[in-house]
Amino acid sequence: MKDLADLKAMNARQLWHPMGHPGELQKNAPTIIDSAEGVTITDIDGHTTVDAVGGLWCANLGYSNDVVKNAIADQLFKLPYYSAFAGTSNAQAIEAAANVIDFFKEDGMARVFFTSGGSDSVDTAMRMARQYHRLRGETGRTKYFSLKKGYHGTHFGGASVNGNNRFRIGYEPLLPGCFHLPSPYPYRNPFNENDPAKLAQLVAQAMEDEIAFQGANTIAAFIMEPIQGAGGVIVPDASLMGMLKDICERNGILFIADEVICGFGRTGDWSGSRHWGVQPDMMTCAKGITSAYFPVGACLTNEKVADVFESDQSGEGSIWHGYTYSAHPVGMAAVNACLSETLKADLKTNAAARGTQIYEGLKALEQDFDIVGDVRGGHGLMSGLELVSDRTTKEPLDMGTIKRIHKATYDAGTMVRIGGNNLLMSPPLTLTEADVNTILASLRTGLAAA
Numbered sequence: 146m147k148d149l150a151d152l153k154a155m156n157a158r159q160l161w162h163p164m165g166h167p168g169e170l171q172k173n174a175p176t177i178i179d180s181a182e183g184v185t186i187t188d189i190d191g192h193t194t195v196d197a198v199g200g201l202w203c204a205n206l207g208y209s210n211d212v213v214k215n216a217i218a219d220q221l222f223k224l225p226y227y228s229a230f231a232g233t234s235n236a237q238a239i240e241a242a243a244n245v246i247d248f249f250k251e252d253g254m255a256r257v258f259f260t261s262g263g264s265d266s267v268d269t270a271m272r273m274a275r276q277y278h279r280l281r282g283e284t285g286r287t288k289y290f291s292l293k294k295g296y297h298g299t300h301f302g303g304a305s306v307n308g309n310n311r312f313r314i315g316y317e318p319l320l321p322g323c324f325h326l327p328s329p330y331p332y333r334n335p336f337n338e339n340d341p342a343k344l345a346q347l348v349a350q351a352m353e354d355e356i357a358f359q360g361a362n363t364i365a366a367f368i369m370e371p372i373q374g375a376g377g378v379i380v381p382d383a384s385l386m387g388m389l390k391d392i393c394e395r396n397g398i399l400f401i402a403d404e405v406i407c408g409f410g411r412t413g414d415w416s417g418s419r420h421w422g423v424q425p426d427m428m429t430c431a432k433g434i435t436s437a438y439f440p441v442g443a444c445l446t447n448e449k450v451a452d453v454f455e456s457d458q459s460g461e462g463s464i465w466h467g468y469t470y471s472a473h474p475v476g477m478a479a480v481n482a483c484l485s486e487t488l489k490a491d492l493k494t495n496a497a498a499r500g501t502q503i504y505e506g507l508k509a510l511e512q513d514f515d516i517v518g519d520v521r522g523g524h525g526l527m528s529g530l531e532l533v534s535d536r537t538t539k540e541p542l543d544m545g546t547i548k549r550i551h552k553a554t555y556d557a558g559t560m561v562r563i564g565g566n567n568l569l570m571s572p573p574l575t576l577t578e579a580d581v582n583t584i585l586a587s588l589r590t591g592l593a594a595a
Contacts, residue, residue: 146156149189149201152177152189153174153189154242154330156174156175156177157170157171157174157175158171161313161379164174176188176555177189181196181208181209181383182208182209182576183207183208183209183573183575184207184572184573184576184580185198185208186207186208186560190400192556193267193495193558194555194559194560194581194587195295195558195559195560195584195587196208196560196570196572196573197559197560197562197570197571197584198560198561198562198571198572199526199559199571199572199573199574200273200437200590201432201437201571202374202375202406202411202432202527202571203431203432203433203436203437204436204437204480204573205409205410205411205432205433205487205573205574205575206438206483206486206487206490206492206573206574206575207436207490207573207575208573210436210483210486212370212482212485212486213435213436213438213479213482213483213486214438215531216354216479216481216482216593217438217439217475217478217479217482219478220237220474220477220478220566221475224474225410225474225475226473226474226475227474228469229259229467229472229473230467230470231461233433234472235472235474235477237356237474237477237478237480237481238259238472238474238477239524240477241259241472241477241480241481242257242259242272243345244480244481244484244485245257245434245443245484246445247443248409248415248484248529249408249416249428251415251416251417251419252402252416252418252419252424252425252428253424253425253444253447253448253573254263254428254446254447255445255447255448255451256445256446256450256451257443257444257445258273258443258444258445258446258467258471258477259441259442259443259451259458259471259472259476259477260431260441260442260443260444260468260471260472261440261441261442261470261471261473262298262431262440262441262442263298263403263405263429263430263431263432263442264297264298264299264300264303265298265441265442265468265489266298266405266428266429266430266431266442266443266444267297267298267300267302267303267306267368267403267405268298268300268301268302268303269429269444269466269478270300270366270368270401270427270429270444271289271303271306271365271366271368272302272466273403273427273444273446273450273464274289274365274366274399274401274427275287275365276347276454276461276462277365277399277450277453277454278365278399278414278463279461280453280454280457280459280461280462281453282386283362283397285362285363286362286363286364286365286397286398287322287363287365288322288323288324288363288364288365289305289306289320289322289323289324289364289365289366289367289368290323290324290325290352290355290356290360290364290366290367290398291306291307291323291324291325291326291367291368291369292308292325292326292327292328292329292348292369292370292373293306293308293309293325293326293328294309294329294330294373294376294377294379295307295308295309295328295368295369295370295373295376295403296309296312296369296373296374297309297370297403298408299307299312301316301319302320303430304316304319305319305320305323306320306323306325306368308325308328308376308449309376313325318337322363324355326351326352326355326357327347327348327351327463328346328348328373328376328379329341329344329345329348329373329379329381329382329385329519329565330344330376330377330540331377332343332518332531332539333391333539336443341382342382342384344382345381345382345384345385345388346384346388348385348389349385349388349389349392352367352389352392354541355449356392356398361396361397361398362397364396364398365398365399366398366399366400366401366426367389367393367398367399367400367401368401368402368403368448369386369389369401369402369403370402370403370404370405370406370407370417371386371402371404371407371412371416371417371418371420371421372406372407372412372417372420372524372527374406374407374527374553374569374571375406375564375569376564377521377529377531377564377565377567377569378521378522378527378528378529378569379521379523380521380523380524381421383420383421386418386421386423387421387422387423390423390424390425391419395482399408399426399427399450400423400425400427400505401425401426401427401428401429402416402417402418402423402425402427402428402429403428403429404416404417404418404429405429405430405431405432405442405529406432406527406571408428408430408433408434409430409432409434409487409492410487410492410525410574411431411433411486411496411525411526411571411574412493412496412524412525412527413496413497413500413525413526414493414497414501414525415493415526416428420524424447425447426446426447426449426450427444427445427446427447427450428444428445429442429443429444429445430442430443430445430538431443433483433487433574434480434483434484435476435479435480435483436483436486436487438479438483439473439475439476439477439479440470440509441473441476441477441479441480445508453504471562477574490574490575492574492575493525493574495574495575495576496526496574497524497525499526499572499574499576499577499578499580499581500522500523500524500525500526500528501523501571502521502529502578502581503522503526503528503581503584504522504528505521505584506581506584506585507522507528507530507585507588508520509585510530510585510588510589510592511530513589513592514592514593515536516529516532516533516534516542516546516592516595517530517531517533518532518533518536519534519593522570526570526571526572526573526574526576527570527571528569528570528571529564529567529568529569529570530567530568530588531566531567531570532546532547532550532566532567533566538549541565541566542566542595544566546595547563547566547568548563548593549590549594549595550568550591550592550594551568552591553590553591553594554568554587554590554591555587555591556590557583557586557587557590557591558583558586558587559583559587559588559591561584561588561591568588571583572584584586584595
């Protein structure tokens, strides 16, 4: 390992980072995280903070779960890798499939296809949706609907249905046939409607109108996050997801729930869909499936979808799709250990309690600081502060000030994430009441720095 001075000198010189400008990062070097324990991270200079980002919405069990670490180590010595392409399997994968389906049985899931992460899972769902319709003889169903402000990864398919143009403009033209509906975002929407229930009805009507315009028999699938995460922690009205599912059902459109962020307890339940009483046709997940101890994702389907593939007699039901690391035995060992630990710790219950605590604390900050335009959260450990320079006009706060707030918050003891003019929080689900108090105190210091 290089010494401290060498590492700092090399920082951002050879390594390009996701979601950042290479030149800017060379001028303002990223924070070098050196170690982690529990829910805290320590940088290379020895400064320790609560990780209110949770790695990236993913370190659900925190950083010190030895059960998962030992499962990974044991599997590395027994079978570090073998392909799961047709013809071979491994014991960990067979067990992991059963465990994942059991985890989401209440959501109606019946089969699982393992991937290397969330973006892989979204592209898998999009491909399988088209193949599903082809197998049923509806070859014209090739289009996708999604919501503005939604985030579905950065692969070509996921970027095409992403509802944030930051992930699109530099790479267009993307996949044709992708159409975006208004976000259920009461603070900012084209209808100027701040009543979440009325806004939900308007979004549903927009879907009906777009289906009528495009033609139902041209649409393969609709994908949405139960709670929009990276878009700013946008919590829809409880009626919305069910309304959109009903519309899809009536029009023969597959409904894909993107649970990459929401799954495994983050929302205060085992899936985000469960909050709204919806059973999707397909689900995508990753992150909490291994608490990020190993890169694994999954695409799940219900019996309706599975039956079309499994009953096919033409040979066209073969899944000509997959990844070198699909059902990687070490990753599958991590899945099995992580799901066991997730259930044992009842992470969803703690996420619900601590999420309420954070939300109430953030509402108090809203009262004390005029630059807080909106507070979002209240469903598990997903929270956001939208920062504005003027509450009346809702003009976003300038990025220089936001970065100053971010640094002051970090210096005061908490790592948060900048997302546009939002400060986003998605801490480990093992967070304690004292940890929440640290987060809120750090944010107060950070906001005061503005």
